[in-house]
Amino acid sequence: MVAKNRDVALIYAFGAILLLVTGWIYWDYYRPEWKTYQSGFRGLITGRFGAERAQQIPSGIQQIWVAELNRVDRCVTCHLGLEWEGLEDAPNPYRAHPPGILRKHPLAGYGCTICHGGQGFATDVESAHATGALHWEEPLLAGEIGRANQVEEPKALLQINCNICHRYDAQTEGADYINYAKQIVQEKRCVLCHKVNGQGSLLGPDLTYVGEQSPEHYDYARVPGKQSSIGWHLAHFHNPKDVAPQSLMPNFNFGPRETQALTMLVMSWKRTRLPSSYIPPPKAAPPPPAEAAPAER
Amino acid sequence: MAAEKTIWKKLIWTWKPESEFEAGDSIVRNLLLHWFPSKITFRSLSYRYSFWLGTASAILFGILTVTGVVLMFLYVPSVERAYASIKDIEFAVAFGWFLRGLHRIGAHLMVAVVFLHAVRVFLTGGYKNGVAANQNRPLNWIIGVVLLLSTLLLSFTGYLLPWDQLAFWAITVGTNIALAAPVVGEQTRFLLLGGNTIAQGALIRFYVLHCVFLPMLVLLLFAWHMWRIRKDGGLACADQLALDQKQEKAPPIKSKTYSLLGIAGTRTVHVEAALVDEDRHATPASPSLTLRLLVVILATVLLASLMTIVVEAPLEEPANPAVTSNPAKAPWYFLWLQELVADTTVRVGGLTLNGALVGGIIVPGILVGLLLVWPYLDRSSVRSAGIWFGSDRWRQNIVFLIIVLAILILTIVGTYMRGPYWGLYWPWETWPDLPRKF
Ligand code: HEM
Numbered sequence: 001m002v003a004k005n006r007d008v009a010l011i012y013a014f015g016a017i018l019l020l021v022t023g024w025i026y027w028d029y030y031r032p033e034w035k036t037y038q039s040g041f042r043g044l045i046t047g048r049f050g051a052e053r054a055q056q057i058p059s060g061i062q063q064i065w066v067a068e069l070n071r072v073d074r075c076v077t078c079h080l081g082l083e084w085e086g087l088e089d090a091p092n093p094y095r096a097h098p099p100g101i102l103r104k105h106p107l108a109g110y111g112c113t114i115c116h117g118g119q120g121f122a123t124d125v126e127s128a129h130a131t132g133a134l135h136w137e138e139p140l141l142a143g144e145i146g147r148a149n150q151v152e153e154p155k156a157l158l159q160i161n162c163n164i165c166h167r168y169d170a171q172t173e174g175a176d177y178i179n180y181a182k183q184i185v186q187e188k189r190c191v192l193c194h195k196v197n198g199q200g201s202l203l204g205p206d207l208t209y210v211g212e213q214s215p216e217h218y219d220y221a222r223v224p225g226k227q228s229s230i231g232w233h234l235a236h237f238h239n240p241k242d243v244a245p246q247s248l249m250p251n252f253n254f255g256p257r258e259t260q261a262l263t264m265l266v267m268s269w270k271r272t273r274l275p276s277s278y279i280p281p282p283k284a285a286p287p288p289p290a291e292a293a294p295a296e297r
Numbered sequence: 298m299a300a301e302k303t304i305w306k307k308l309i310w311t312w313k314p315e316s317e318f319e320a321g322d323s324i325v326r327n328l329l330l331h332w333f334p335s336k337i338t339f340r341s342l343s344y345r346y347s348f349w350l351g352t353a354s355a356i357l358f359g360i361l362t363v364t365g366v367v368l369m370f371l372y373v374p375s376v377e378r379a380y381a382s383i384k385d386i387e388f389a390v391a392f393g394w395f396l397r398g399l400h401r402i403g404a405h406l407m408v409a410v411v412f413l414h415a416v417r418v419f420l421t422g423g424y425k426n427g428v429a430a431n432q433n434r435p436l437n438w439i440i441g442v443v444l445l446l447s448t449l450l451l452s453f454t455g456y457l458l459p460w461d462q463l464a465f466w467a468i469t470v471g472t473n474i475a476l477a478a479p480v481v482g483e484q485t486r487f488l489l490l491g492g493n494t495i496a497q498g499a500l501i502r503f504y505v506l507h508c509v510f511l512p513m514l515v516l517l518l519f520a521w522h523m524w525r526i527r528k529d530g531g532l533a534c535a536d537q538l539a540l541d542q543k544q545e546k547a548p549p550i551k552s553k554t555y556s557l558l559g560i561a562g563t564r565t566v567h568v569e570a571a572l573v574d575e576d577r578h579a580t581p582a583s584p585s586l587t588l589r590l591l592v593v594i595l596a597t598v599l600l601a602s603l604m605t606i607v608v609e610a611p612l613e614e615p616a617n618p619a620v621t622s623n624p625a626k627a628p629w630y631f632l633w634l635q636e637l638v639a640d641t642t643v644r645v646g647g648l649t650l651n652g653a654l655v656g657g658i659i660v661p662g663i664l665v666g667l668l669l670v671w672p673y674l675d676r677s678s679v680r681s682a683g684i685w686f687g688s689d690r691w692r693q694n695i696v697f698l699i700i701v702l703a704i705l706i707l708t709i710v711g712t713y714m715r716g717p718y719w720g721l722y723w724p725w726e727t728w729p730d731l732p733r734k735f
Binding site: 010015017021123127137230 | 339342377381384385387388389391392395461462584585588589591592595596598599602603606611612613614619620623730731732733734735
């Protein structure tokens with residue numbers, strides 16, 4: 001009888017705790033991080049444009065699904081003001097998007113991560129921007145990652161992604177670092193030692209897809225900054241013999257702007273599986289030899 | 298009795314047992330509970346004998362079935378969609394993180410609890426026959442061993458499904474061990490993977506095994522396991538009571554006639570039971586067993602839920618055959634094997650001892666073989682059946698415990714102390730940061 005009463009007491013106790021746990025899970029469901037940003041945005045719009053405009057703001061998880069790119073980007077759950085006029089000076093995540101770039105790349109057809117990096121699936125800042133030690137290879141290419149790697153101009157890093165599509169442009173408007181790097185590759189005649197797109201010599205490694213190289217491929221023993229592929233390239237372009245003492249690659253005495261530009265360029269040299277409609281049409285002017293489209297294209 | 302109480306009872310119950318006999322009857326006649334005995338000994342009911350680990354295994358299996366069926370509505374078993382669908386479950390599906398977490402934690406817990414249950418059964422000599430007729434506990438032990446292997450396979454097949462780096466490389470390590478098997482190694486791996494690489498063929502195979510065949514197998518084996526327990530006259534500890542009684546030279550037991558009468562009536566299920574003085578040692582299953590069962594169910598669900606909240610379910614980068622995750626580890630319950638493989642790969646002069654063969658095939662093969670035949674090799678007396686650390690089983694218990702301890706230590710070393718490049722790190726040492734792209 002005693003045991004029976006104890007069991008009944010345990011059942012009530014465990015039942016009560018389970019009820020609390022269920023309650024907590026439910027309560028937690030109603031307070032995701034993005035909700036604070038959505039109500040913040042509503043407050044901002046009410047303040048600037050009145051309550052009526054604020055009514056039009058969607059609520060709940062928002063996403064841009066681009067079937068052709070096999071991407072779903074939920075960034076717009078928080079970044080709600082991208083296409084609003086009059087929010088050019090608003091703080092992030094509410095700031096209006098620079099409009100020029102979106103004319104040729106409409107958000108509905110491109111999403112966000114194809115240019116910015118980050119984890120489109122995610123609905124919290126840490127996972128979405130993926131700048132910490134998360135299991136996500138492509139962090140948001142912006143201030144934080146740039147500062148961690150001590151690059152000259154953090155904001156420009158995003159141009160790496162421009163060049164994944166615009167690789168065979170001689171010049172791409174709006175990607176000044178990449179354009180600069182392409183110019184250096186021409187002037188310094190890297191193809192004397194490197195093969196790129198099937199052309200050049202094999203004194204140094206083939207660089208056609210060097211951007212895919214696994215970070216563990218590099219030796220970081222002599223790299224001063226962050227242990228990352230771009231950290232290695234930055235140091236290597238600064239002076240190849242600093243990181244690879246036996247290297248035949250000459251020291252070109254590049255400054256910080258040049259090292260960042262070249263690092264960004266080589267990081268963008270990757271294989272891509274994009275639908276042909278996402279590859280910019282070739283320009284009238286013939287592309288330079290090192291960057292000529294490979295035969296199979 | 299207050300009026301409202303009567304009304305309440307009228308609404309809820311059509312009938313209430315008036316006697317112990319009817320209480321037992323209510324169990325036997327119930328669709329869900331009919332496989333329980335009508336009366337159960339206090340010993341079988343106690344926490345200290347079984348720790349209710351077998352029951353907890355069954356409850357975890359139930360949790361996994363429920364959460365798994367819901368996950369099946371959300372998960373897409375294709376190489377292109379699998380990873381994304383798990384990400385969606387984590388980020389966009391209402392309560393998806395909890396659903397996935399509970400399924401994952403439930404699976405880990407089930408492996409652990411089934412293992413502990415087997416350890417309990419061994420240490421109590423629960424696989425030994427007692428005094429009642431038609432017992433065959435060794436057979437039930439063998440069913441148990443197959444259940445253990447099925448549970449491991451069930452968990453292993455599920456491990457691949459998220460299609461992330463963790464999954465991909467764990468299955469790579471796991472299935473490569475099969476390669477070391479002589480003669481049939483390559484074919485076994487080919488059969489398991491539906492090809493030579495881990496790709497769509499492997500994913501769909503693992504999916505179907507994980508969601509259909511293995512759960513059905515476990516369910517069938519579980520039913521057989523429970524049926525055997527009834528045919529064996531309940532748990533082995535009950536046999537000790539009968540033996541005690543014989544020594545006491547107690548007068549013929551009333552319940553004996555009671556049970557015989559049952560042949561014609563409602564107590565047929567009891568006939569093959571070890572005959573103990575039920576008045577002294579047993580209690581009606583309703584409500585004692587049903588209440589205890591509810592306690593164990595709630596405790597298991599509670600533990601699993603709390604662990605789900607505390608422990609985050611991992612999801613790494615999408616599977617990439619070109620980039621080996623570092624360190625590449627098998628699921629934790631196979632890490633003792635991986636550790637064994639690593640430790641038994643030795644080079645003596647020009648001779649290389651193949652670790653995968655020793656650690657991956659021979660050692661586990663011998664262990665499983667021994668497990669299967671052990672009840673037939675164990676010659677201890679019937680007095681050691683159903684008793685913790687029975688006095689004439691101390692030698693085998695010690696050897697068994699040493700093996701269990703070795704497995705646990707290797708598992709812990711493999712899980713917590715193996716860092717990048719399979720280097721050995723103390724728990725207080727931090728692993729070196731692996732370089733990243735950015
Ligand atoms: C899915 C896995 C399993 C389930 C659901 C399960 C379930 C159960 C249950 C409910 C019991 C009653 C006693 C208790 O709760 O501890 C039991 C007893 C028993 N189990 Fe299991 N079991 C499983 C796996 C195993 C394994 C792996 C073994 C041994 C290798 C085993 C051998 C036995 C034996 C011999 C008994 C009788 C013990 C005694 O009479 O004391 N079972 N099992």
